[in-house]
Amino acid sequence: MKLTFVDLFAGTGGIRIGFEEACRKFGIETECVLSSEIDKKACETYEMNFGEIPHGDIRDIKEIKQFDVLLGGFPCQPFSYAGKQRGFGDTRGTLFFEIERILKNHKPKLFLLENVRGLTTHDNGRTFATIIQALEKLGYGVNYLLLNSSNFSVPQNRVRVYIVGQLNEKPILTINSDRGAVDSHKFKNLFSQKSLFGHNEFKVVGDILDQEVDSKYLCSKDFITRLKKVAGSNFSKLNGTRLIDYRNGDSIHSWELGIKGECSKDEIELMNQLVKNRRRKMFGTHQDGKRLTLEQIKTFVKIPKIEAVIESLEEKGYIKQVDGKYNPVAGNMSFEVFKFLDPNSISITLVSSDAHKLGVVVNNQPRRITPREAARIQGFPESFKIHPDDSAAYHQFGNAVAVPVVKAVVENYLINNFLKGTPRSQVSIRSHKPQPVKSKELLTVLKKI
Numbered sequence: 001m002k003l004t005f006v007d008l009f010a011g012t013g014g015i016r017i018g019f020e021e022a023c024r025k026f027g028i029e030t031e032c033v034l035s036s037e038i039d040k041k042a043c044e045t046y047e048m049n050f051g052e053i054p055h056g057d058i059r060d061i062k063e064i065k066q067f068d069v070l071l072g073g074f075p076c077q078p079f080s081y082a083g084k085q086r087g088f089g090d091t092r093g094t095l096f097f098e099i100e101r102i103l104k105n106h107k108p109k110l111f112l113l114e115n116v117r118g119l120t121t122h123d124n125g126r127t128f129a130t131i132i133q134a135l136e137k138l139g140y141g142v143n144y145l146l147l148n149s150s151n152f153s154v155p156q157n158r159v160r161v162y163i164v165g166q167l168n169e170k171p172i173l174t175i176n177s178d179r180g181a182v183d184s185h186k187f188k189n190l191f192s193q194k195s196l197f198g199h200n201e202f203k204v205v206g207d208i209l210d211q212e213v214d215s216k217y218l219c220s221k222d223f224i225t226r227l228k229k230v231a232g233s234n235f236s237k238l239n240g241t242r243l244i245d246y247r248n249g250d251s252i253h254s255w256e257l258g259i260k261g262e263c264s265k266d267e268i269e270l271m272n273q274l275v276k277n278r279r280r281k282m283f284g285t286h287q288d289g290k291r292l293t294l295e296q297i298k299t300f301v302k303i304p305k306i307e308a309v310i311e312s313l314e315e316k317g318y319i320k321q322v323d324g325k326y327n328p329v330a331g332n333m334s335f336e337v338f339k340f341l342d343p344n345s346i347s348i349t350l351v352s353s354d355a356h357k358l359g360v361v362v363n364n365q366p367r368r369i370t371p372r373e374a375a376r377i378q379g380f381p382e383s384f385k386i387h388p389d390d391s392a393a394y395h396q397f398g399n400a401v402a403v404p405v406v407k408a409v410v411e412n413y414l415i416n417n418f419l420k421g422t423p424r425s426q427v428s429i430r431s432h433k434p435q436p437v438k439s440k441e442l443l444t445v446l447k448k449i
Contacts, residue, residue: 002029005069006108008099010037010054012045012387012396014380015071015114018406026414033065041392042399048385058098070111072099073401096131103138103165110171110418111135112410113163114401117146117179120161135163141170145409148180149402150187154379155203156347157184158402162409172416175408181346184240188345206343208376209362209369219359219366223336226257227366235361240342246330248276254318259334261316266303270310271318273301275328291325337368347377352398356391371397379403 003023007016016032023030035054037043047053055061074095103111120128135142142165149158159179164171181187219227230252231237243252255263255271263271274292277283277300284290294310303309310326313319320329337359341347347358358369369377371386371393378400387393 002031003069004031004033004067005071006064006067007032007035008058008070008072009074010035010046011042011073011399013049014401014403015073015406018403019071019410022407022410022414025411026419033067036061041387041389042396045387045396064102064106066106068109070103070108073114074099100134107167109167111165115161117159117161135165140165140167143171143173145173145175146177146179147405148178149405150180150346151178152404152408153203154402154404155205155208156350156377156402157181157187158349164413166417171413173412174416175412184342184345184348188342204344205341205347205360208373209343209360210373211362213367213370217367217370219336224366230256235364235366238340238361238366240340242339243335243337245328246275260318266309267313269303270301271313271328291322291327293325297326350374350377350398352395355398356394
């Protein structure tokens with residue numbers, strides 16, 4: 001038994017790995033007849049791992065050998081919450097129609113597409129409806145799942161939509177959509193007692209960390225000295241904290257670290273109170289808070305010589321005054337790390353722009369995650385060869401798919417559709433991870449313990 005496939009918008013081949021692993025589990029041979037990717041460094045990584053150089057722009061590919069399966073993680077920028085959400089109004093958004101073109105011309109038996117969950121809600125769902133209708137007009141039955149990688153032994157909060165299509169028949173999938181825990185804090189609260197679900201059912205960041213890494217991944221001595229102002233000598237206090245200047249809560253700010261200049265206790269107190277109170281409804285409903293007058297600031301900051309404190313903060317660049325009103329100067333302030341991951345929970349979603357600034361504390365040493373750890377956070381196998389250029393590697397893993405989720409979806413499809421009728425003795429019963437326990441059900445179980 002053999003399945004031929006094309007790997008479109010291939011990146012470094014994450015979807016291909018998941019697909020091939022699933023097929024291999026059931027003794028199904030696979031052959032890639034075409035791969036396509038425009039990022040040159042991603043192509044280099046792809047060649048390192050698969051021995052083939054992907055073709056370039058999909059729009060320039062006109063002839064393709066007949067194939068059985070189309071795989072594609074088509075560009076998500078037009079539909080992402082992190083982007084401008086212009087959808088098909090963005091020229092990149094029309095790349096979906098290249099998939100439509102290839103499906104129309106070649107009629108493969110199956111396709112698997114992956115994208116950000118924002119695709120399902122973009123333009124009040126009209127974009128997604130347009131895509132599904134276009135696929136159905138081509139003669140495909142379509143099913144889709146919203147899945148969080150954290151439910152598939154991947155230590156990352158990454159929700160993606162997986163669209164499965166089968167020619168002339170709607171594919172049967174028995175995995176249920178599950179967006180998982182909202183964030184790493186919720187995950188920690190809900191799934192910390194792993195024994196309820198079996199050993200290694202879920203993975204956390206601590207499971208994928210190396211104890212020793214190259215010194216180039218360690219935080220600089222200057223940054224560590226500044227972090228000591230907040231954490232003291234026990235850097236584990238940094239676990240789960242974000243370094244940001246326009247949010248309060250579990251955050252560390254530039255003025256607390258003295259990034260732009262050392263701050264007194266009164267200056268730190270004023271800045272923290274300003275960040276905390278400027279969003280109060282009595283001051284306005286602006287998303288990031290309203291500029292406040294000195295008199296308004298005095299209603300929640302009770303320190304002597306407040307005018308001198310504000311003047312000092314303004315001189316250092318922590319606060320800005322416009323027309324007699326003040327607001328913090330927001331931004332990441334060139335923090336070496338913008339988030340320290342909690343080793344006892346899952347990572348925030350890896351993205352290409354800042355995967356290189358995710359931090360961890362190992363053996364009381366603050367550092368950035370390594371490219372190999374980024375690969376593990378996406379569920380890539382240890383055998384996967386990583387691009388020697390760290391910048392490229394971080395970018396690639398930020399754009400990648402969670403491999404075990406792809407594998408689980410393909411396995412589930414194969415069992416319920418492609419292998420239908422195969423003797424049960426030849427099909428693994430545990431073909432995918434058990435259905436994740438719903439939050440309400442889990443809380444009920446926990447209360448009984």
